[in-house]
Amino acid sequence: MSRQELLEILRNHLREARFQHVQRVESTAIELAKQNNVNVEKASIAGLIHDYAKQRPDTDFKMVIIKKKMDPELLKYGNAIWHGFVGAEMIKDELHVWDEDILNAVRHHTTGAALMSPLEQVIYMADYIEPGRQFDGVDKARKVTKASLTDGVAFQTKQTLQYLIENDRLVYPKTIETYNAWVAGHG
Ligand code: DGI
Ligand code: FE
Ligand code: FE
Numbered sequence: 120m121s122r123q124e125l126l127e128i129l130r131n132h133l134r135e136a137r138f139q140h141v142q143r144v145e146s147t148a149i150e151l152a153k154q155n156n157v158n159v160e161k162a163s164i165a166g167l168i169h170d171y172a173k174q175r176p177d178t179d180f181k182m183v184i185i186k187k188k189m190d191p192e193l194l195k196y197g198n199a200i201w202h203g204f205v206g207a208e209m210i211k212d213e214l215h216v217w218d219e220d221i222l223n224a225v226r227h228h229t230t231g232a233a234l235m236s237p238l239e240q241v242i243y244m245a246d247y248i249e250p251g252r253q254f255d256g257v258d259k260a261r262k263v264t265k266a267s268l269t270d271g272v273a274f275q276t277k278q279t280l281q282y283l284i285e286n287d288r289l290v291y292p293k294t295i296e297t298y299n300a301w302v303a304g305h306g
């Protein structure tokens with residue numbers, strides 16, 4: 120499938136603001152890929168499709184979780200967690216993307232993971248710092264990430280866990296694993 124065909128599919132799947140977001144994530148991901156010796160073509164595709172499932176109804180996600188016998192614990196969470204982990208399954212089935220590095224970048228773009236490939240790190244960070252993002256600390260996040268991709272991952276991971284705790288939100292275990300691997304001191 121060409122980039123143009125993929126853009127048309129995404130335009131039909133996503134609201135305008137979300138469609139613009141994924142294109143900004145693509146640009147940012149390409150930039151980070153070039154700086155970090157990551158495959159630019161994969162960064163482009165992963166950036167564009169990372170939120171492919173974001174606007175699907177909850178019932179679609181629940182159906183896929185059950186049908187594909189995914190971890191039943193997933194059912195306790197919501198769209199924030201599903202659109203990555205379950206979204207990757209929808210991307211396989213509907214867009215026929217089979218590259219596991221790209222699929223893992225989609226799976227882990229919200230929670231991160233203890234082990235992330237350079238491509239996964241690029242998408243995790245591009246989603247966080249794309250030029251449309253506005254939150255306290257985003258300029259710091261951009262600066263840290265430009266200096267070191269892995270420092271950026273650690274920065275986002277700590278900020279996100281702090282935000283979830285401040286807001287009494289349910290923390291997905293993978294988010295804790297990411298924190299332990301990327302932020303917590305060893306020993
Ligand atoms: O889809 P986007 O809005 O572009 O960005 P995203 O997929 O990175 O989602 C970010 C949101 O997900 C942010 O509001 C924090 C939330 N999130 C991240 N980790 C967890 C989480 N929400 C819950 N409940 N639990 C988590 O572990
Ligand atoms: Fe997302
Ligand atoms: Fe994100």
Ligand code: FE
Pocket residue numbers: 140144169170246
């Ligand atoms: Fe996103």
